[in-house]
Amino acid sequence: MHSTPGIVSEAYAGLGWRRPELLTRLQEADDLFFDAVSLVVLPAWSRGRIADRRNDHAAAFRRYETIHRARVTPKQRAIKLSAALLVPKTRFGLEVRNLGARLWPGGL
Numbered sequence: 001m002h003s004t005p006g007i008v009s010e011a012y013a014g015l016g017w018r019r020p021e022l023l024t025r026l027q028e029a030d031d032l033f034f035d036a037v038s039l040v041v042l043p044a045w046s047r048g049r050i051a052d053r054r055n056d057h058a059a060a061f062r063r064y065e066t067i068h069r070a071r072v073t074p075k076q077r078a079i080k081l082s083a084a085l086l087v088p089k090t091r092f093g094l095e096v097r098n099l100g101a102r103l104w105p106g107g108l
Helices: 004-012 019-028 057-086 091-103
Strands: none
Touching (some): 004 019
16 A cells, blocks of 8 residues: 555656655655545435424424525535636646646746
């Protein structure tokens, strides 16, 4: 089994630029956080007992979900867009992202 720094080092080894320096720093880091870009979307947010309406827990769950979905849905849309821009699924998408990064003020 590979360690996270090992996986990253293997994926980017030999690519030039500042990568050797960055990979060395990655290997030496003791506070590395590594995660996939992902989003969990659930069809329902509750099942079972917990309610603010003692006589009708199903209604309490529906109310909770309605209130919180209104808050969360726009954020989830923004996350999906950000993820699509940062981690494109196609070579063309990568080229567009990289071009945008180079053209952005202070870009690469």
